[in-house]
Amino acid sequence: xxxxxxxxxxxxxxxxxxxxxxxxxxxxxxxxxxxxxxxxxxxxxxxxxxxxxxxxxxxxxxxxxxxxxxxxxxxxxxxxxxxxxxxxxxxxxxxxxxxxxxxxxxxxxxxxxxx
Amino acid sequence: xxxxxxxxxxxxxxxxxxxxxxxxxxxxxxxxxxxxxxxxxxxxxxxxxxxxxxxxxxxxxxxxxxxxxxxxxxxxxxxxxxxxxxxxxxxxxxxxxxxxxxxxxxxxxx
Numbered sequence: 071x072x073x074x075x076x077x078x079x080x081x082x083x084x085x086x087x088x089x090x091x092x093x094x095x096x097x098x099x100x101x102x103x104x105x106x107x108x109x110x111x112x113x114x115x116x117x118x119x120x121x122x123x124x125x126x127x128x129x130x131x132x133x134x135x136x137x138x139x140x141x142x143x144x145x146x147x148x149x150x151x152x153x154x155x156x157x158x159x160x161x162x163x164x165x166x167x168x169x170x171x172x173x174x175x176x177x178x179x180x181x182x183x184x185x
Numbered sequence: 186x187x188x189x190x191x192x193x194x195x196x197x198x199x200x201x202x203x204x205x206x207x208x209x210x211x212x213x214x215x216x217x218x219x220x221x222x223x224x225x226x227x228x229x230x231x232x233x234x235x236x237x238x239x240x241x242x243x244x245x246x247x248x249x250x251x252x253x254x255x256x257x258x259x260x261x262x263x264x265x266x267x268x269x270x271x272x273x274x275x276x277x278x279x280x281x282x283x284x285x286x287x288x289x290x291x292x293x294x295x
Binding site for chain 1: 215216218220225226227228229230233235273277281282283284285286287288
């Protein structure tokens, strides 16, 4: 089966600019996650979707970050305006359901550098 | 929040040796999962061990779970240079998304 697709692979922007990341999960996976991973740390959850609805966005900095999954398949994550501390790898993952009995499948991530 | 903490933070071994990484957690769990992350890549799900299991094998991987000590270990036997990566444990509870620790950085020297 095809994996989780993410694009772009790399992005360099200046602070205060905006940026968007795209994710296509595994076909049939109802649950989609966006994680932020700062260098040397583990991934930190930003937002969780179940189909096209938000389940958990408690750790999403809503003043600058937004995410959507309008048709319950693809998802986009946007940052506007970007700050230097947003430099990180943004990982998308999907799983069959909300149940914790399934592992997650991750994409390769988008490495964002804010200068 | 539910979280696994990996130990050691870094581990360097020679090719052919065994590598052991440990994970501790704080509250009761349904299962515990181990993931691998190669440099510059996403995480790859390695193995899921349920709370009623004590040991699980997958190829050269062996995972143990001790719920009384709230700990798990991941053993990689006969390590290869390709095993060089960061390894994370995660302990979900209910429908809570996975929370990851800082991981163990394994270096296997040829």
